[in-house]
Amino acid sequence: MEKLSRRQAEILQWLHRYVQENDVPPTRAELMQAFAFQSPNAAESHLRTLERKGYLQLQRGRARGIRLTETVQQEGLPLVGRVAAGQPILSEENLESYLPTADRLFPEADFLLRVQGMSMRDAGILDGDLLAVQRCLEVHNGQIAVVRLDDEVTVKRWQQEGERLWLLPENPDFAPIEVDLGRQALSVEGVVVGLIRRGGKL
Amino acid sequence: MEKLSRRQAEILQWLHRYVQENDVPPTRAELMQAFAFQSPNAAESHLRTLERKGYLQLQRGRARGIRLTETVQQEGLPLVGRVAAGQPILSEENLESYLPTADRLFPEADFLLRVQGMSMRDAGILDGDLLAVQRCLEVHNGQIAVVRLDDEVTVKRWQQEGERLWLLPENPDFAPIEVDLGRQALSVEGVVVGLIRRGGKL
DNA sequence: CATAAAACTGTATAAATTTACAGTATTCGA
């Protein structure tokens, strides 16, 4: 979406608050008053600009016919299922669905990942759970990380000492993975900041 | 709130849908068209009636100045923390806070309960987790139930054979609880239908 | 530096919208 000038962003923000508070979008005159414009056309042209840039939609010939575009209102989080080899984790192929409103519960999260397997059982992470993941470059010891190793995405607890990294499962049936960061390619997809479990198997 | 006639309810419902779909309340003329009235005053007087009965608020002299009263729109779920003895689980005293939008993730749930203790660890339920609970009267074997026993609220897996009930923890460090339904008072608060875990200890 | 876009003033008017007034027929509770 095309970038907004400072003034335009200011006006868009005001529009949001106005609708929030009044349940009705404002008129040109009201926008004019709020910003102390001397002309209704100042309001009009700002609205036209915001429409052109895709932030709202004007319904011609209707009083207060201003529709704020969805994307600005609430986003939700994309849900990543089975991760295809070689694909970026948030690519179309991996997108299983989309949970609206999930971003409200986990404001820091960037996406949700469906857990496969029981290797983190003792950390309270079961097969089928959805992990809220925040993208990041660095992981601190003790955090649970989502990493890609040999084109496989895995969730493990991070334990690093210099170049030596252990990816620790939380289940005695699984063995820790040892990684030499100097030799092996490993990419960090993010850290786990939350969990959602839904439905039947409970 | 004063009762609505069939026609009035019909109109209120239409108003709700209209706002939902258009982000703007309708004009008298639009309401008139939708119901095939021959006069805008039919719309006007219906709106006045609905206002008098408290279902909406008309902003005089403003185009589309119709505010629908915030009906108890089940937005979000109440979060129950420590449950006080003798109090109904959803009473004011027990309400810790309120998670807006959580109802979207767990449509069947009636409230959230903060878990205390590790007795359900092996079911992936850890101390501090939030359980989405659906109120119900009956629990089936194998479901995880929220029950009140001797004025204490506890979360356990349900295993019943006739009058004999076992409340099974999912952690070898805890002992099962045996209940004789004929003798002991036990009230079912609901069954677990989901789980939310947030933040740091991950 | 030229040119476009941004950010306005100022005026005017057509169209949209609210809202008052004057009725009629029907239903419903007391």
Next chain:
DNA sequence: TCGAATACTGTAAATTTATACAGTTTTATG
């Protein structure tokens, strides 16, 4: 059965609102 409330028709302003047109000044941007 009587009055009030419901559910409308029909008309006509008064007011609100959108929006076109004609400008000016400032700020980015290639």
